[in-house]
Amino acid sequence: MIALLFLLAQATPAEEGVITAGMAHLGTPYGPSAEKGLLDCSGLVTIAIRDTGLTIRRITTRRAFLEWERLPEPRRGGIPMFTHNGKTPAHMGVWLDAGIRMIHASSSKGVIISSVNKYYWLPRYMVTLKMPLEIW
Numbered sequence: 001m002i003a004l005l006f007l008l009a010q011a012t013p014a015e016e017g018v019i020t021a022g023m024a025h026l027g028t029p030y031g032p033s034a035e036k037g038l039l040d041c042s043g044l045v046t047i048a049i050r051d052t053g054l055t056i057r058r059i060t061t062r063r064a065f066l067e068w069e070r071l072p073e074p075r076r077g078g079i080p081m082f083t084h085n086g087k088t089p090a091h092m093g094v095w096l097d098a099g100i101r102m103i104h105a106s107s108s109k110g111v112i113i114s115s116v117n118k119y120y121w122l123p124r125y126m127v128t129l130k131m132p133l134e135i136w
Helices: 013-023 041-051 061-067
Strands: 079-083 089-092 101-106 110-115 125-129
Touching: 013 041, 013 101, 041 061, 041 089, 041 101, 061 079, 061 089, 061 125
Parallel strands: none
Antiparallel strands: 079 089, 079 125, 101 110
């Protein structure tokens, strides 16, 4: 249902850069250390932002959830947040199709593109965040 409602939402040029940078990491194995060639979900978002030439300290899913602006709807380039327990954020990625597909770091497959219309992700969706790119 999310996917059908938000097909027209557009990304900013900065967000398009983050999408392109994130796509360059497809296939990177999952893990907590970018220095060792591994990426977890928040590491992917951090490194994709850095790859565009912007300066950002390493973010965490929880910090982004608490500090970044919430968007009224999913949009391309936004940061979807997901929960495992219905209360706290546990996973993030970057929207490719405004509520349909995201690039993210899967603990079992590394950096991949996933459909959010699948039985696993859709019920866990919490909110879409706006990357504060304009202030960096």
